[in-house]
Amino acid sequence: MRAILNRCRRLLWRTLFYRMVFGERGSRGEDLPHTRVAPSTCIDGESGLRLADHVFIGQFNFIDATAGLDIEEGVQITNFVSIVTHSSHRSIRLLGRAYVEHTGPPPGYLKAPIRIGAYSFVGPHSLIESGANIGKGCVICAYSQVRGEVPDFAIMQGQPAVQIGDVRHRDAELLGRYPWMAAHYEAWAGELPDKHQ
Known part of the structure; x- marks a missing residue:
């Protein structure tokens, strides 16, 4: 109960004051003294997040780590980015009202971990979809929709994103x-x- 109260206090503080400070704590309790996460960023499934040091996560992002999310050292996630490790939109569309009562894995349900490689940059208003594996040193341009494998040092742009260069x-x-x-x-x-x- 005390842990829940402390988390609520931290969330309230972050919600009321958008001041970003250095120093986060990793999922295994390790100190990340050079990592900054904006108070307006929402992290769902925090226990599935593996966060390295020297990471910057800006304002107003939605980060879903329920299926596992690995954000490696030096990653920069700008603002208004969505990272989703699961998606039920196809299942709900197929099952309609029966989705709520369906037993077993719903058809079309997507759930897979995401990896964002070291020193990669994710531009504003981008979407990183479940199962994406972004290599090290990549640049994801603004408004890009990333799915699947992204090679090291790639510059990705578009919906869906395609490689347009090499950093x-x-x-x-x-x-x-x-x-x-x-x-x-x-x-x-x-x-x-x-x-x-």
């Missing part, structure tokens, strides 16, 4: 201008971008 082209240019950053980039990316990709 390593621009990364190579920037590292050419700021070579001292190469060690930092290589630490998470595992490699430096090829200038001729």
